[in-house]
Amino acid sequence: MYTREHFEKLDKQDPLAGFRDQFALNPGEIYLDGNSLGARPKKAAQRAAEVLEQEWGQDLIRSWNTHHWFELPYRIGDKIAGLIGADKGEVVCTDATGINLYKAVATALKLNPQRKVVLMEGSNFPTNNYMIQGLVAQLGSDFEVRFAEEHEFADKIDEQVAVVCLTQVHYKSGRLLDMQAITEQAQQKGCLVVWDLCHSAGALPVDLNAANADLAVGCTYKYLNGGPGSQAFIFVAKRHQxxxxxxxxxxxxxxxxxxxxxxxxxxxxxxxxLTGTQGILSLAVTEVGIDLMGAADMQQIRTKSQALTRYFIELVESQCGEYGFKLVSPRDEERRGSQVAFSHADGYPIMQALIDAGVVGDFRAPDILRFGFAPLYNSYADIWDAVQRFKEIMLTERWQEPRFNQRHAVT
Amino acid sequence: MYTREHFEKLDKQDPLAGFRDQFALNPGEIYLDGNSLGARPKKAAQRAAEVLEQEWGQDLIRSWNTHHWFELPYRIGDKIAGLIGADKGEVVCTDATGINLYKAVATALKLNPQRKVVLMEGSNFPTNNYMIQGLVAQLGSDFEVRFAEEHEFADKIDEQVAVVCLTQVHYKSGRLLDMQAITEQAQQKGCLVVWDLCHSAGALPVDLNAANADLAVGCTYKYLNGGPGSQAFIFVAKRHQxxxxxxxxxxxxxxxxxxxxxxxxxxxxxxxxLTGTQGILSLAVTEVGIDLMGAADMQQIRTKSQALTRYFIELVESQCGEYGFKLVSPRDEERRGSQVAFSHADGYPIMQALIDAGVVGDFRAPDILRFGFAPLYNSYADIWDAVQRFKEIMLTERWQEPRFNQRHAVT
Known part of the structure; x- marks a missing residue:
């Protein structure tokens, strides 16, 4: 049996421990939702104030030159490139993920003009499917979206498919796909692959060029801590530009x-x-989170992330196992991103009670409790403390209080 | 002949004079570039700090509910609707202008499916043309963009045209189109009209529904003072939704x-x-500028704007007339937006010398000096002072200093 001391000791040995102080965290709160919205780097406030006071306020229109606003998508893009195994000049930071996905898949279809099928994962984060359904409707009736789940990829990635469009880490389960193997398999069939890195960038080592990736997109407001709705990124391999x-x-x-x-x-x-003018305030602040991530060692992030998720699963199963939680994430940590999902019929009120107790995860319909782990600011002791509170909520049946079943607009 | 006292007296009588103090303006600088990037409302800094500290920093993911992030595009959209003669539920604030134009014209083409031609003004702000060229290329070879200048509209708006896509106030000349007459003429030919209000919203009274407008887009970072690259808006008349x-x-x-x-x-x-997740920081701050504009009387804005532009033209022509400036904007103020453009072969270095002297306008290739007038923060005395500095630069030939001919990346 573990004790809190075990986790405190791990924190003392943690080479990433110093990053935690760079983030604004609520005292006593354990934030396990960085896979939805990353915590705020303390320096983000200072950067926003600079843009407000100096750049917009005083220098105004001159800032396009003096503060290089026009170059921000490239400068930040090059920094993101360094986090995902891309080269300089292969990434820009711009627009929303869905808009970038539309550009990426449209580009990939044009690069593979003899074929008309886009293969996607039906259980993927839905906006990806929605965007490509919109694109395909636009392109005309000879184009088609086909859906496949992971076990069907081998069969369904065939010579009819122009573009395979997949999210590397599944938004619900945290399942991690083998980018290199799938890219190779798809390219052997003459397909191009567009990777969505929303739940990978900043969460684990990604090496797009080692995998010979074609195109990719991803967001910066999860593990990259760029701020709510901060601009996304798009990667196009040099050979396709x-x-x-x-x-x-x-x-x-x-x-x-x-x-x-x-x-x-x-x-x-x-x-x-690139398309149109970017929201400079959001974009400039994004860079603060990217810079923090750039200062960390991605392999250390992965090692700590695997330990955090492993301990969390182990502790939930040992301390709350009797209450019927079922692990939805892969048990094999090589196949898991930096999040853990459990299913439970009463997942909604249980998650609300957890949040009320200062353990912030989120709920995904119909029955998923989702917990994200951000090695830059989550500690090992967080895991212990979170599960103690979790156990308390189950033991006292506090989650059954009616207030925890009131539905919010955004779940 | 005028004196400065004349303009000081006008400022004393100006019902909008109180708004000037709501903006962060550089002491001694006369900012005549609000048609490119509006000045910063002082309260924008406070709003940004709230989003940084409270909403992102402390409430984090809960802010989607507690701070209504998901509703911002609607709430701000409804406020914009009030400024452009639209009803609640007809406008959302989201994405960049070009992205919204793509949505608007694609929608209009679907609403008019028997026709395949989009008619645009070739001299329009180019991104509009670029976006629709991209859309048409996407839709296939039976679709077409046709270009017409204003004097050709009557001929070229014909029964082949599906969508007429025009900017109400021309970005270079400041020429104001008659929205109601053109809409009626186009609709009589069976066309839909998409209006771009980038240089109209907040600059003059716009009444989309009185003109029976079909769709419209516009930006919030010019006369609406939403901040650099702040989200744009899109209007769809209820009957087309x-x-x-x-x-x-x-x-x-x-x-x-x-x-x-x-x-x-x-x-x-x-x-x-709506499409994807919005940059919340930029979006939230946009609302500050929209609220300020909402507190002003649009007819008073128009009256002051016409006086400012009229006096500016009169003073430049009387005090700098001998130096060969040619008025590019319409002399008839009923046909002019809230900006004044002069052409001059040495426009570039002259504008740089003006900016150096604290009169901030901008230059548009090949030879246009462009001055925007924002009635909320520009005073009548600004006009007098600006032209005195203008005259001084011409008289002393200071604009010929080599440093004023060094080209910036962004002009």
Whole structure:
């Protein structure tokens, strides 16, 4: 049996322990929802104030030059590239994930013009499916979205498929796909692969170029701690750049945006993936989180993440096992991202009671309790303390208080 | 001949004079570039700090409910609706202008499925043309963009045209189109009209529903003072809602986003125009500028704007007339937005010297000096002072100093 001391000792030995103090965390609260919205780096407030006071307030329109606003998507993109195994000039930070996915899959379809099928995982985070359903409807009736679950990939990735579009870590279960193997398998069938890294970037080592990845997208507001709704990113491998135009062809992707020419001419390289003017306040603040992540060792993050999720599963099962929680995440930690999901018929009120007790996870319909682990700010002692509170809620049946069953607009 | 006293007297009588103190302005600087990036409302800093400290920092993921992040596009949209003659439920604040234009024109094409031509103004702000060129390329070779300048509209708006897509106030010249007359003319030919209000919203009275407008888009970072790159807006008249789906169909536009269903089902009404997660920091701060504008009388704004532009033209022509500036904006103030453009072969270094002297306008290639007038924070005395500095620069030939001819990345 473990004691709290065991976890305190792990914290003392943790090479990442120093990062925790860089984040604004509520005293006494254990935040296990960084897979939905990452915690706020303390320096984000300072950066926002700079943009407000100096850049917008005083320098105003001159900031496009003096504070390099126009270059932010590239500068931040290059930093993200370093976190996901991409090269400089392969990533820009811009727009929302769904918008970038639309660009990426549209691009991939144009790069593979003999085929008309996009293969997606039906249980994926739905907006990905929605966006590509919208794209395909736009392209006409000879285009098609096909759905497959993981066990069907081998069969369904075939010579009809133009583009395989998958999320590496599943938003509900935390299941981690083998990017290298699937990319290779799909490319052998003549497909291109678009990877969604929303739950991988900053959570574990990703090496896009080692996997010979084609295109990818991802968000910065989860493990990269960029702030609520902060701009997403898009990756296009160098070998695919400058061949086709993505459809959202705005002036930021033009080869000479300040020439104000009538007709679109694509910018070189990754710049063509840009569309319109970005919300500078959100974008500038995003960089603070990216910089913090860039200062950490991704292998140390993975090692700690695996330990945190392993201990959490072990403790929940040993201390709350009798209450009928079922592990939904892979037990094999090599196949698990940085989150743990349990199913329970009363998952909703139990999660509300947990949040009330200062253990913040989230609920995903119909019955999933989801816990995310951010090695930069979650400690080992957090795991122990979270499960003690969890056990207390189950033991006292506090989750049955009617207030915990009141549904929120956003769950 | 005028004196400064004349303008000081006008300021004393100005019913909008009290708004100036609500903005962060640099002492001694005359900011005439609010048509590119509006000045910062002082309260924006406080709002940003709330989002940073309380909403993201402390309440974290709970803010989706407790601070109504998910509702911001609607709440701010309804406030914008009040500024442009739209009803509640017809406007959302989301994404960039170009992305919204793509949605709007794609929607309009679907609403008019027998026709395949989009008519645009070739001299329009280029990103509009670029976005629709991208859309049309996506839709296939039977679709077409046609260009017309204002004098050709009567001829070229014909029965082949599905969608007329025009910017009400021209970004270079400040020319104001007659929304009501053009809408009526186009609708008589069976076209739909998509209006771009980037240089109209907050600059002059716009009454979309009185003009029977179909769809519209616009930005919030110019006359609405929402902050650099703040989210844009999109308007769809009630009569056109719920009929077709726009192509960027993301989860924020789903009818039950938290059911996490596999297939897209459009949300009701204006919600279908939403796509993905918004940068909350930029979006929340945008509301401060919209609220300020909402507290002003739009007819008073127009009256003051016309006086400011009229005096500016008169003073530049009388005091700097000998230096060869040519008025590009309409002389008839009923046909002019809230900006004044002069052409001059040496426009670039002259504008740089003006900025150096604390008169901030901007330059648009090849030869346009552009000055925007924001009645909420520009005073009448600003006009007098700006032209005195302008005259001094021309008289002393200071603009010929080599440093003023060094080109910036962003002009």
């Amino acid at each position: 400058n061949k086709v135009n993505q459809p959202l062809s705005g002036w930021w992707g033009h080869n000479a945006p300040f020439n104000f020419e009538r007709d679109y001419q694509p910018g070189a390289g990754i710049s063509q993936m | 719920n009929k077709v789906n726009q192509p960027l169909s993301g989860w924020w536009g789903h009818n039950a986003p938290f059911n996490f269903e596999r297939d897209y089902q459009p949300g009701a009404g204006i919600s279908q125009m």
